[in-house]
Amino acid sequence: MDAPLSIAVIGSGPSGCYIAQSLRKALPQSEITIYDRLASPFGLVRYGVAADHQSTKSIQAQFSRLFERENVRFAGNIEVGRDISLAQLRSTHHIVVLAAGLSADRAMEVPGEGLPEVYRAGRLTRLFNAHPLEPTGVPTFGKSVAIIGGGNVSIDVLRLLIKQPEDFANSDIDDAMLAEYGQAPVSRVDLICRSTIANAPSDPVMLAELGRIRGVRFSCSDPIEVAEDAPRTALARAKAIGELLEVDPGPETRAEVVLHFGWAPVSINGDGHVRDVELRSVNDDRTNQRLGADSVVTAIGFDFDGGDWHGLGALKADSETGVLDQGLYRTGWIKRGSRGTIAENRSCAKTVADEIIADLDSLEQQSKPGYAGLPEEVRALAVDYAAWKRVDCAEKEAASEARTRRKFPSHEQMVAIAHNKLVESSAAQRGN
Template sequence: MTDSRPLSVALVGAGPAGIYAADILSKSGLEVSIDLFERLPAPFGLVRYGVAPDHPRIKQIVVALYKILQRGDIRLVGNVEVGKDVSLDELQKHYDAVILSTGSDRDAPLDLPGVDLDGCYGGADFVSWYDGHPDVPRTWPLDAEQVAVIGAGNVALDVARMLTKHVEDLMPTEIPENVAEGLRSNRVTDVHLFGRRGPAQAKFTPLELRELGQVPDVDVLVYDEDFQFDEGSEEAIRASNQTKQVVKTLIDWTLKDKDELTASRRIHLHFLHRPAEIVGDGRVEALRTERTELTGDGNARGTGEFVDTPVQAVYRAVGYFSSPIPGVPFDEIRGVIPNIEGRVLGEDGEWMSGLYATGWVKRGPVGLIGSTKSDARQTIGHLVEDAEAGRLQARADRADEIGHDAMLAALEANGVRYTTWQGWELLDAFEQQLGSEFNGGTTRERIKVVDRDTMTAISRGEEHAGRLY
């Protein structure tokens, strides 16, 4: 940074991590110019494309993020993918500092025999489909009657709920038309969710779990033989009110009169089952699990007893994983960018000057909004320290090659159809208008546009064919 211009910073990824980092930087006391790059035409990351559509209260996070970007001091540059439309080298030429906040966008790997069988799906891929992500297929195979979900967290609950919920009950939400069309042909009757440890070790949040029992025409079943509490479990219950609520809800379900379970679809919650193999000849036929027992500290070990549950599809919901960015070191084991408190490390273990990371790509897919904010404060704290020490400088030779205008000129020269915050407001209004015009007798806040070309054209004020998906 020179005395004659503000510090020029690019953030890559317009989800919560990137937006919060930009907001904190804008209030840091530095004179700073901030551009927020996003590979999709729409901002908000997993809040838009990773939260089930029937969770509008969680999507209220969008309201807070919207207010930050609406101020205008953080400029959104959408539909620009780093490594494709612009390289990291180009960003470092035009900006004094680059912050990577690309999040976790794919399923964590699961080393399990049979995982490559036809009918085995990633939970994150399914979420992307029903949330209308523009870069995934428009159809989803929903021909299985019995389904297994591997995982004991909120994503696993979302997958189970979306597989069993009747499409009519989803119509007030923002689900895209192709998703509603696909769910109408869903043949599922039973979803079996498997966790390898006990009820006190499940990672569900109490509200998400309770909501599972409120889905119309869906019964939730839990089994006495799957309940075990050791000293570690008792300590977890004493230490966490959330854990106590989760366990209480699960116990209450074991007390249900089985004669009252008359719904057409069922969700079975199985604990103390470790997935051992996905069984099938060419396609999924069953999930084989090993019964486990708790070891006293909340961990579990196998018992040698195996159970085969007949299913025709398996969904892996064992966590998210980040994707590498061309030109940036990447830890393939942990799924993160190597860093020390947000300063990105090169292959030599030294800080790559001017390069930072924040959010899940920095620390892994753990923690919610509070963690994301504190994470951003740590990274921005180091950036401010480096700026004040004179360690940040764009690589361009001339001042007119640095910053927002120079970057947009380079994108335009390369034919990149980038979008802006004003463009998002156009798309936002278009989707809300689609919802208000819906003639199915249900009030809808919006209907998502899925087709990327249509999203981009609407955002840029261009003519479009009206293709929604």
């Protein structure tokens, strides 16, 4: 092909940044643009990783190099399906890689899931992370909450709910959300995991971290038994839980945390409001138990938002291959499901990049202009990397004491700062 290869990556989170890295390395002459519906890059690193896990967020420094040194363009504030169609992107770029992740909390599909105090973990992590498109308002948790799910997301939610305000030093937690939640914090949390301790999906270090929070008493409703020859992670998880039970909460116990392993929800019960959760034992025939709870948080993974994804039909996120169609690929959660750490997206991206490279000869040969081929009014919306840096600086300047930044809760405001415009004029321009 004589004309430079043009590549569009949709989504600037870890999977999008890693695939751009791999493609830049393999195709140094190609033109690469990462599109994002938000004015900010980095996706879940910014809005999914918990606000008190700043060292995990430091991966941003690595991804920033794409835009600062590797000649990858950031085009934020452009939403595929709203501002431009997938078909338009495919007609202007040789290669389009979907890396938009999975944003919808998976449903449990048990009776009572629609009760008003049943909340999705994704909503909570977005709220605590000041996601600009998440409807605000602190959920009503009452005195006790049952968290369904045993992965790292459920432990994130648990930690955010039982920490005290002073535990959030050096974070970028949304202070408005934190203050409102602090008015009526929960005093009991039940964490319900359907797997055994040995097979639970949580990282042991995440469990161990809970023991550093003062004023919390931990207990476990099930014996902590793991076979001696179990995998190292299983042993480490059992050890971490054992140590949690030893933690002395001190004279002022604020909260009680009860861990349950091998239990799955049957129903959420209550007359108009959550009253209790019925659980069944997954691996044996112990009788069902009912746990009293004022609210429920579901954290059982993420899935596609809606059935038809931009005319591609109902996709399932469990694909061996990253190939969707000629010149169309997917990587990250949207390919392999919502599992694993940020780093797992790196090896995932490498395999998809290899598939793309192997397909190069079969691509359409005609020249495709890439970003420059987008309609002018769409390009006018774009927040490029330099514009994002204005938001980045403004957020850091606005940080209060003991905070690394203060994220702006309004997307219009982010775009206005990015474009150096007043909020009013930007809102008018977008027609909202």
